[in-house]
Amino acid sequence: MHLAKITVGQQSIAGLKSVNQDYCGSHSASDAQGRLKGQVLAMADGIGSSSVSQVASKAAVNSFLQDYYATSEAWSVETSAKRVLQSINAWLHGYTKQSEFRYDIEKGYVCTFSAVIFKERTAHIFHVGDARVYLLRKGVLEQLSNDHRQYAAQGQSYLSRALGMHSQLDIDYTSVALCQEDVFILCTDGVHEFLPPQDLLTSLSSIQTLTDPESIDPLAGALVQTALDNGSDDNLSLQLAYISELSQIQDKPITAGMLALPLPPILQVGEQMDGYRVLRSIHVSARSHVYLVEDEKTLEQWVLKTPSVDLSDSDDYLERFCLEEWIGRRIHNAHVLHVPPAEHPKQYIYCVAEYVEGQSLSQWLTDNPKPDLEVVRGIIEQVAKGLQAFHRLDMLHQDIRPENIMIDRKGTVKIIDFGSTTVAGLQEVGQGCGNSELLGTALYMAPEYFLGDVGTPRSDIFSLAVLAYHMLSGRFPYATHVAKTRTRAQQNRLIYQSVRDENSPVPAWLDATLAKALKVDPFKRYAELSEFIHDLRHPNADFVRLSKPPIMQRNPVAFWQGAACALLISNLYFIYLYLQ
Incomplete structure (x- = not known):
């Protein structure tokens, strides 16, 4: 992994106006949080x-700057920023609606x-809006x-999009891979309308030679002054971010501490480890040992799970094992296994979770085959509620199957x-498994993974639908054919049974x-779990019409x-015409 070293400079002045309606700021968190949330530059420009x-x-x-760092560490940058901006937009719009300006939003x-x-x-x-990056x-x-400005007749123009302008926010998002010595520039229209690109290029040509990080602020100030000298009559704000270095980072921000610990020995009944006493062994497999x-x-x-010594040389396996505890502690849902906060300092690699007294869905299906x-x-429906908790945190489960579902004594x-x-x-x-890795179970995996x-x-929705299909029929919708496909043409030949x-x-x-939830093309499936679950219980009018036999079959x-x-009637009509 690479961590960018970024030097930031900024300048914001009122210019010829009495009030500066621009505002800008930046924030860089501590090392741990900075790795997970990044460094932020933000700029806003009020309207005249x-x-x-x-x-x-x-x-x-x-x-x-404050709320972005308070969002879930599990969320992507895009999800975190858009959720925060939607909240800010709703607040600004609502504040205007409750103010004296409720009938004139632009004021x-x-x-x-x-x-x-x-x-x-990245x-x-x-x-x-009409500031520029x-x-x-x-x-x-x-x-x-892009400039969100609408042009009318006689050179007149007006802002077509802005924060607080409408109840719903449509914000542009894009991402760019970083290169060393990149320079990012954010500026309001009071700068970019009076600072020709050539002047900007000339002024920034020496940025690579700056030896003092603090000297980038005067550079930003000089660019603002140039725009002012060129006749700018608006507020002027400009931010610079110079990527001075892309440093190589070897550690994993979440699991580095745990991965440094040794693997625990195979535990026996009555043995103690880190404040826990072993009552019995629950399950032993090639991947893990599970104890009560x-x-x-x-x-x-509690249930204590240790990694298998057979996989101790697999860094990817150990990383995924350590992440399970981190993931579980962030999901609070009655239909997802509860993982408690750490109560004891760890001397070994293991994870602790709630003990579910009951049976797996796999065993339940053996006992209840129809x-x-x-x-x-x-x-x-209960599995779907658990999956929704994953999706709200920008997580995909990717391995919904009977063996990974428990039913306790209360149902x-x-x-x-x-x-x-x-x-x-x-x-x-770069933490955790890539979501294109084939880590699930082939019979339940969505077709797109095999491409x-x-x-x-939608991939989790497919897996949940396979589970429902299998519980109802004992079969699978495409038998074993999905796992054999490696091209889109092969998948297009799959036929739903x-x-x-x-x-x-x-x-x-x-x-x-x-059939809709199990479409091979993910874009033809349900977009939301709630839609699928609703249609499982309530007849969809479109499906009822399609499934309704013609009247000749229903009542010949x-x-x-x-x-x-x-x-x-037709004959009587023709007779009538003939007699006229």
């Missing part, structure tokens, strides 16, 4: 028609907004943002394994629901009576 837009500009930048709390977030070796650009690379200046343990202080029972449709619905269904889970925020720092494509929430048979209690509309007598009646 408003006497209070400087309040909006300052609030937008300060709120963004209210409105501003443009641009931000660049540097995380590892720059993430967010933009709405430029990239200077190897002597070439490129504009990375008791906390010696609280006497609470479950009732309503029971299947209930189980699938509560829980997802228990996170070994194949991808976390968008961690992938951006090397990245997974999406109906879940219904001659004696099936499954209605045709529900079969159509499963009524069909022929209707046909005879129509023929009689």
Whole structure:
């Protein structure tokens, strides 16, 4: 992994105006948080028609710099920034609606907004309004943002998009891979309209020779002064970010501490380790050892999981093992295995989770080979609620199957394994498995994984639909053929096999629901889990019409009576015409 060393400079002045309605700022967190959230530059520009837009500009930048770092570490940069900006937009718009400017939005709390977030070796650009973001690379200046300005007759123009202008926010997002000696420039229209690109290139040509990081502020100030000297009559703000170095980073920000620990020995009943006493062995496989343990202080029972010594040489396996605990601690849902906060300092690599007294869904299906449709619905709905908790945190489970689902004695269904889970925020720092790796179980995996494509929430929906299909029929929708495909042409030849048979209690509309969730093309599936779950219980009108047999099959007598009646009316009409 590479961590960019970034030097930042900025300048913001009122210019010829009495009030500076621009506002800009930057923030770089501590090393640990900086690796996970990155470094931020943000700039806002108030609109001239408003006497209070400087309040909006300052609030937008300060709120963004503060709230972005408070978002979940599991979220990607895009998810984190967009959620924060949507919240700021709603606040500004709502504040205007409650103010004296509610009938004239352009006089209210409105501003443009641009931000660049540097995380590892990628720059993430967010933009709405008519400020600009430029990239200077190897002597070439490129504009990375679009001006959201609508032009009318006689050279008149107005801002078409801004923070606080509408209840819904449409913000541009793009990302750029960093190169050493890149320069990013953020500037308001008071600068870019009066600073020709050639002047900007000339002024920045010496930035690579700067030896003192603090000397970049005077450079930003000089560019602002040039725009002012060129006749700018607006507020002027400019930020510079110079990528001086891309440093090589070897450690993993989340798992480095745990991976430095040794593997624990195979534990025996009665043995103690880090404050836990082993009660019994629950499960042993080639991948892990699972024990029922008791906390010696609280006497609470937990499950303690240790990695298999056979895989001790696999760095990828150990990293995924260590991440399971981190993932579990961030999901708080009744249908996901609970992972408690650390109560004891660790001397070995292991993870602790709640003890679910019950049986796996795999064993349950063995005991109940032909479950009732309503029971299947209930189980699938509970699994879906657990999956939604993953998706809200920008996580994909990627391995929904009966062995990874537990049903406790009260009938509560829980997802228990996170070994194949991808976390968008961690992938951006090279942490965890890539979501194109084949880590799931072939019979339940979405087709796109076998093409090397990245997974999406629709991939988890496919796996959940396979589970529902299998519970209802004991079969799989495409048999074993999905895992054999490696091209899109091969997948296009796959044919969905109906879940219904001659004696099936499954209605045709529900079969159509499963067929949609199990489409080979992910863009033809349900977009949201909630839509799929709703249609499992409530007949979709489109599917009912498609599955409804023609009237000739449903009631042949009524069909022929209707046909005879129509023929009689037709004959009477022709007789009438003949007699006229």
